[in-house]
Amino acid sequence: MKAEKGKTINYMKEKRTVPEALKEKRKEDAKIKKAILKSLESGEKTIPQISEEINLPTEIVTYHIYSLRKFYEVETGEIDDMDEYFFFKLKKNK
Amino acid sequence: MNNQNLNGAPKILVFSTEKISDPAIDLAGLLKVHYPSTVYTINVPCSSAVKTKWILHAFEKGFDGVFIAADGTDCPYGESCSKLTGEIVSVTHERMKEQNIDPARLKMAAICSVCAEAFAKHVKSFTEYLSKEKNTN
Amino acid sequence: MKKKIGVYICHCGNNISDYVDVEKVKDIIAAEDGVAIAKTTMFACADSAQNEIIQDIQDNNLDGLVIASCSPKLHLFTFRNVAERAGLNPYNYVQANIREQTSWAHSDNPKGATEKAIQLVKAALAKVKHSEALALQKIPAVNTVLVIGAGVAGMRSAIELADMGSKVHLIERTHFVGGRTSQWSKLFTTSETGEEIVSRLYYSVLEHDNITLYMGTEVVSNSGSVGNFEVELKKTPRYIDPDCKIEDDTEFENKLQKAIDICPVEVIDEFNFGLTKRKAIYKNFKSEFPECPAIDAANCTKCGDCEKVCDGIKLDQKEEYTTIKVGAIQLCTGFDPYEPKDGEFGYNEIDNVITLQQFKRLIELCPDKLIHKDKEIRNIAYIYCVGSRQVDGDNKYCSRYCCTSAIFTAIHVKDKYKNINNFHLNRGIRTYGKQEILYHQSSSQGDIYLQSFADSPPVVGKNGNTTSIIINDILTADKEIEVEADLVVLVTGMIPRKDNSIGNILKVPYGRDNFFNEIHPKLKPVETVIDGVFISGACQAPLNITETSKSTLSAASKANSLLKSGEIELEPTIAQVKSDICNWCDKCTLACPYDAISKIEHKGKQVAAIIEAKCKGCGMCLPVCPENAIDLIGFSDVEIETMIEALIE
Amino acid sequence: MSKVNTNFSTDLKKYGSINFNECYNCGNCTAVCSLSTEESSFPREMVRYSILGLDKDIKSSLKPWLCYYCGECSETCPRVANPGELMMILRRWLITKYDWTGLSGVLFKSLTASIVAFALVAILVIIVGFFKQFNTEALLHLGHYFEMISIASVFLIILLPNIIRMWWFTIIKTKAKVNFLSYLKAIWDLIVHMFTQKRSLECEEENTFRWLEHFLIVIGYLLLLFITVFLDWFATESKIVLWSGYIVSALVFIITFDFVLDRIKKNKEINKFSHPSDWFFVIWLFLMAFSAFVVRVFIDAHLIDNNIWVYMVHIIILAQWAMLIVPFGKWTHFLYRSFAMYFDKLKMSQ
């Protein structure tokens, strides 16, 4: 079967179906991402601060915030006065 | 200080090395670790091959700073690299003093092949230092 | 100066063109001096683009090429290849990095990125203008290797090199092969004996037409460089007619035995570490190789008694000198066991304190009952780290093999004799890897381990008739524990050969532990800074036999790939001395890590000259020259300085 | 200073067949042990002493008794040196050291000796029966007295002196300074530990059930003793005594059956190694309850007169239990462990 160049995705769509769990996970991840980014709109925050604000465990926030940093959506700022937690802010120019 | 570029950001010449520090500078680009665009790189095999003459030439032609991104202990040519590069810097510092050039305009640091952030940090703070110097002059 | 240069600015899809105004770059560069063609291209690395560039070079007779695209680490060789296919020298191609170091690094600042791209292309242009056409240089090399030392490392390497097609000269300083390994009986972890290993290797060596074995031979001097060393050898006589063969000639064998019996000179037997004595004509054990005994020139009084009973003995043999030509040299000179100082844990003061090496010989000398100084041994105490991991002494290093060796010996002893108790007074057992199983085995069989830290070593003392050792055992909360022993075995480590003069002859550097030093433990683990000189086995660091084999085979592999083609390719980017300005001052030779600079006569004065075969093109000699008389090809003053000017314009 | 003595560990292996020499002193056992504390760390120390042959240090130590064999140390021992079982072995060894008669040693080390001893006791009982012409009444009567006398004499002649010896080794010899008042203050602990063994609940793994079984068996055993000896279960007509006798003996019977089953299945760490003395203990406990039950059934069914052998079997088991297992066997655990807790408390209070 030949697929049209640039639209080979259609070929794959016929071959595979996407598991529901994957779709669910995507939604969940997107929700967390949105919440974190929204929380940062009001200013720089640390992981415990975000965690408290959006009511998610710190380990999930840590995972997502550093993933967002990796994808150039947020950046790290200064560390807090106690030298414990870094502040995060939205990245202006990606 | 003659020929100094008075308008715009300070210009920095970086001597990088083919196997170690230049890959780090490439990686900085890859990881979108930004640094001033007035930082230019010339590639040499080993940081201990940089001649004082070249550095002085760069100052003479108008570079505000020169940064040697040294191999450090990772040099593929052996252990003596760090020592020799250090000597080049100190000899050049002497010559710079003789010519009334602020020795702080020549900096050196070891940059490993994945030390992208370290490189950006170094050239950023170097740029800051040089612009401060420029403005006070 | 190149006058017809082609410049190509790559979009790299959008990767460059999104941030760098490639058209602007092209327009500005097109106006530069010497630029014949300036173009932009979507993907310079694409086949179609490559073909277009080749076409342009050929149509316009271009003499230089600049491509501004990604990092040279990705496509330098692709584009050099393009140049070559178009008939241009690959070194007349220069790449400007306007992706990793420009568009991506400054994606926050498109204006700055564009400016920087222009400067970088201009600099590349400046460099290409002054670039020289370079060709890979080749020098002929002899596919012959000199292997020094016929122990396990040396013999193993010689066989491998011969198998891979090299000619090998294998030299051994003593009159017998096998080195240290022939002194050990069972070897961990396979339980083969040293004798078996040595005889396997020896017969393979003999079988090979490609290997010449020299006994009693050492290196006197060395000249030349990689591919073409000239080595002078000195051979001390064995004083036995080389035509006499011991195999199948029991009559001759008997005569030799008579000669040994009659010899009046008795000396300490080093092979048994002084446990026994031997004659001046000797053989260490029955199946030692070569099979003929040898006469020890240093101790023989030339009384002639032996000649009288054996006609094969020729006391009039003389030292011989020969010079051989080899392409590479491999050092396999091994180690010496650490010799404890008098009084160190009672050594040489208490009569039942011996070293592990002596103990291993003792086991060989005692077939049924373990007897030392007429006393049957039941309780053996091993004191570890003697001569290794010293706090006050010079040997800071761990000797690596001794823990396992001592434990393996303890298992062997318990197996061989009845009612043996082993006590291991150690400083932390280091049976790394699979050797851990031996440690486990020894504990299961009831061996007792006691441990102390370096700051409170065990104390050996004589208590009436018994020898006892007192240790603050950290495994028992630092309790003071006493062990009574019939025999105290000092587990002594490895030290570099006491006579390591070969290193000075070959100019091989020593490390801080005084073993020979490699260039880099991971990048070049068997290479030395002297190109063509390799090190392997325990002359480099303490190693066990498996590790020795690995390192020696590694070195063989390196020597083979170096010499196999019969020629050595040299880096084209090497240093050059401007002889006219050079006033020999020696600074460059000191800076050169490869010993690649020699002193020659030039127009009636002494000047430095680069030995092309040795130069690696690092450039370390450049800045140290007070006269600026050295340049690195490809990085000459004019190239660098015009680049600097182009960048600042 | 202590001298290494390799003979000790060889000797110790007669009390149980594991190779604790495999220990490489990582300390994992002590670290996973929930009963081990900074003040009193075990079992590795005991393993170490055993390997080095520092028997004096073991003899003066209470640590083997502080171990309740949770089994975690053995389960997680990287060298499979079975520290938990070694502690058990040391308890056996200690029992022989406390025992002034020396009989424990003989019985623990030799299975043959144990079998002979059991046989001798059985023969002795049969001889006594023979002299009484196997008269039911006379035998029941005698049996009852025998029980009372044997308990008293075993306790006074053997166990009490042994406890004193234990005290001597662990308190006096170690020069622990304990004032008289602490002896009184700690007595409550002695009683609590003796009856509840509550420390075993501190094991990391979920073992409340095992503890409950143990607890019930101790209570059950003591009750059975009380009912048969003091309330004269075999001779009573009181309904309450009768029924409680049945219930208690059934309880002991069921639990010991479960114990025997566990030892056969070996699926728990503590059941992997069973010394003959462990088997004797659980089997005799089981047999005692079982035979007592049967005897009472026979009495109630008025079958006993014609089946006096049922009682003879019971009394043989009882005699073996009282004369061998209680004074010289595993039963002493119950006593020494409780006293060890008591002594430990005393030492800690100083």
Place this chain on the structure above:
Amino acid sequence: MVDKNNQTSYDVLVIGGGIAGEESALNLAYSGFKVLIVEKDLSVGGKMIHLSKVFPTLDCSACITTPKVSETARHPNITIYTYSEVKNITKLSEQNFSVTLVKKPTYVIESACTGCQECEEKCPIIVNDQYQWDLVARKAVYIPFSIASPRVAAIDIENCILCGLCEKVCPADAIDFTQEIEEIPINVKSVIIATGFNLFDPTVIDRYGFGKYKNVVTSMQMERQLVPTRPYNSVLRPKDGKMPDNIAYVLCTGSRDETVGNPICSQVCCMYSVKQAQLIMGALPMADVTIYYLHIRAFGKGFEEFYQQSLSMGVEAIKGKVGKITEKENGNLIVRYEDIREGKVKEAEHDLVVLSVGILSNPDVKAMFNGNSIELDDYNFVKQVDELINPAKTSIDGVFVAGTASGPMDIPDSILSAGAASSETASYIRKHQVESSK
């Protein structure tokens, strides 16, 4: 790199493109042999390319690996198949092995991809990044890691929701969803097994709480945290991103332990832990590092000196194996151990615990040789049948072993072992050539 010439026969097949595989391939290539490297991962470089600085010289691992990687990739005598596996190897006769390779689809045309990351930016799916040991996420279409070779994207089809965005945005038209698994038959004269090792999975040891307590990490996760291309901007606790100041190392996690089925010593954990301790002290000057050990196995050249140096820098070394770890409310961890020297059980509080996990064999090897099965040792490493003299020799003539496929070893030892494998391979081929020409 797909072979331009569609070559189907090679002198040597090297299975595994880690440091041992590359070293042997390079040695042989320089001696003139044609070599095929088959790498099951998306990039060559093995485990070493992911490490931070390496002991005892503390040179950066990437600085050593990447030049070697590019040298391998560039060498005219070497062909590399990444994301490919060896399905089976049958020895037909001396110097004649018939091999079936399986090339898995990445759905990206390798030669077209420029590594620009446009697709990665647009991809809406996040997945645990295996190259950062799950500390952060990657996308479903992704470039494995920044210094990967080849540095091209791949699609993780298992986690793809088939939105097709990547294909739309790719400037080089490099996405191709029609790729299928390819079976490639080849012939080789000899084989080098350089399949490396697996790391011990600490979830097996329940009492250490790995997985349950987020601040208990493996040494590989710590290694990543110490690399310049690290997942975080500093060394941090995965539970809450806090900068730790009291870190514990638990040595012999899964090594020298019969209860997890691995009685041997992993040979590298002591040294890498000591090294990480030194690096941590550099990165977090205020931090305390404690190493809980059984025996410090600093046996190699310069190792003991390196260990002593770390002690003088202030690393605390306590003899005693950690028995169990429990978590406190604030994420700190209580480590229970016996201080052997004092003979006392103790508890210490740390805010990050690193499990120095051991080295296990890679079980993939066995299945490759279905016909003439290769012999393994007691620990499932490839058996060295003549360990003392021919350390690379296996139970099948013409099949050699390099690096950690034959047992735990450090990088210098792996490189030497690879050297041995290459020379034994070279003489095997040459010997049989001489014989057949006779």
